Amino acid sequence: MAALALALGLYQLSRPNMLFGVSEYDDGAYFGSAIRLVNGALPYRDFVLVQPPGFTLLASPVALLSHLMGTDASLAVARILMPMVAALNVVLVGVLVRHRGPVATLVTTGVMTVFPAEIHATHTLLLEPFLDLFCLVGAVRIFDGDRFTSRTRSLVMGGLAFGFAGSIKGWALIPVLAIIVLCLPQVRRRLMPFASGVALGFALPTLPFALLAPASFYREVVSTQLGRIAGSGRVGVGTRLGDLTGSSSLTPNAGSSLGVAIVLLAALIALTIATVVWRGGHPTTFESFVFGSMLGIGVLLMAPAEFYDHYAAFFAPFAAMAVGCGVGLVAARATRRVAMAVAAVGVLALAANQVRVVSGLHGTDLTSTVGAVIPAHSCALSDSAAYLITINRFVSDRPGCADNITDPYGTTISNGGRTAAAVAVWQHAIENADYLVLYSIRNGRIPLVPALRAEIADDFSSVKTGSLMVFVRNGFPIG
Template sequence: MTPSAPDTLPPSPWLRPAWLLGALALVAVLVRAYPLLRAGAWGLPVDYDEGVYFSASALLTQGVWPYRDFVFVHPPGLLLVLAPVSAWARAVEPGTVFALARWASVAVGGANVLLLGRLAWRAWGRAAGLAAAALYALHPVCVAAEHGVFLEPSLNLFGLLCAGAGLAALQEGRRRVGLWAGVLAGGALSIKLWALAAVAGVLAAAGRRLRVGAFGAGLALALAVLVGPFALQAPGRFLEQVFAFHARRPPDGDLSRLLRMQEMFVGRGALGLALLAAVGALFAVRRWREDAAARFAFTGAVLTVGAFLAAATYWDQYNAFLAPFLCLLAALGAAQLWAGAGRFALARRGAVALAVLLAVVLEQRVVRREGRAQFFERFVPHYAPAEGADIWAMKPAP
């Protein structure tokens, strides 16, 4: 895969990809860590989903199996990802272990910035890599998700690893790389079924040049190891909870499709990113035959948006999974505009830099505003049960 606008990198070691992307990853870590540093890991309200995922993982490490012993409506991958941390809940005070899980999510966010920036840099050059990393680093929904115990941080991590391995397999044509791409695809699918969008993107990117046999073998192996033992414990309950439940799930969250579109492309500072991504989508269609990374980003974005619009339930935190695809498309658009030569090249590049900067500033303003509003004392009046309210608890399934 040849970058569309090759950059001649300066000789200074401080301007090499690893240093520049590392600096943006550090910014991402600091932005995600700031609320935890200021208020403490327990100073932010615990989302319902966080409690479910952490508790389910802790129960698993104690021999209590999801699907068989209690209801869990997602594949078990996140429980396994959290297990090295949640296993300490029996030996250490559980609140301390939960705080550690939140800090681990911050580290995953930094890794996602590195992976996304590296993917865009290798595909389209330095400007694209920096734009993708910066846009993701300050994406408000990603910042909010990546200091909590949610599905999306790990889902993005495995999806980006799969994309990187898949595009490398396309370049190198080695069976082993294709096998690893399949294993990583299986890891992503073991966390949430939405990963099908990323897997389809990798297949669209690689086309016939991907060693499908090796990829499929890796995918099957990963699912057999990560999901198989859970499915065998209670096959009927596994199918009911992971698949049938979602097919019959009642509407929940934002029900209006128009409101969902607004949340995806306008709300929470997303407008600048969406406009750049729209430009990138046009270039992706134009470069479809020769640009594998563009095929990945475009396919993943279209399928994810379609899934969000078709789903019975939708919450704006889901947009953290859409963010990598939009950031890649925005980076492609920025790189193509940046590469334009001619009489107005300087003005054109200045306009591109300003557009990316504006998108980042819009995101950063939302991050700052939401950060000030997230501290525990601001949430107590809203989350305390009203007098006489019914309190519900969850218990293991019979």
């Protein structure tokens, strides 16, 4: 199953322009933060980062390669690593359930391999696969079969992994809370070692940055994320269920996707109930962790107004383990060979469907358009860092170019949206830039109020480059 996950990931990157081109907004913000860091700028102090710094630190060794091969090639190297992360996550869920037998192991690893959100999340640098990775590493250290490990050191090490997962994205708090509840009432023996590991795993990568810019850290990582819960433009329940169950990749339209999602959700609930009933109403510690985390993450992903399909990748490992454990118990009455055969055929059929879905993917190559307009090492500003990273125009010879803006949308929302404060931030950045690359002047990533649009019209000339708008400061060269 790990080999199949690796193959699906590599096939995904083989699609047109998926390795070197633009395929996502978030990867530019995340990998861009690592590039800024290895070039001497610090998150929260020198530029806005609306997530904890764990991923920025994790990606920094690859970002260092940009000094040798440019930001475009270093991003491609990082993308090549993502199928390996997917394969490792498959191995880890298999390790966690292998004590339940071959049927449970095959089903769990199979679901993890073909889960659409998990595949999509590994097409480039997104946070959820790494969040999965460190949560699963932590769980492997903490659980010994269906029970907690009896070794204090393993509890601490597992806590460290969960803590670092929290430094990547705060969502790791859900499985952490599930384990804390299960540790009770054995506070000294279990809870204290685990909790101390979590605290240390989160504090070590996070505290240095937070201490250097405490107000900015709180505003960007805490206040901004809480503000997104009640944001405008709420994504519908049908879309969320389609991604959480994977039905969105199985059906041709939203209506049928919702129907299939409801069926799949009902099956998941039925398997969970069957597992609990099988245990006489007393699920094992491991099952309680899986079910509790799955439920908590499901509720979490229903809460914010914003929702993107790769969010469901954090739901994937817990849903896969829940399905695997349930099917493993139900299939115990059947012959092992029949159950294995049915599971294998199902996984291969779903993998074939994912090949069909992935075959239509493509990125956008901006080298011959935007790259031809902006000279190397110039000071450019964009409403998506990925536009500049993929053409090796993200790093400038001018220190502090365009205020080091890395996540345009995050910069805007952390400064209040279309407020005077946010407009002032962008006005200063535009005044310090010589080239602008914009997807739209009204997409919300930059609060381009009439005053800013007028300033761009007065000081810049527009150069047509396909679907993007490129503006060159008057008097500066083109190409």
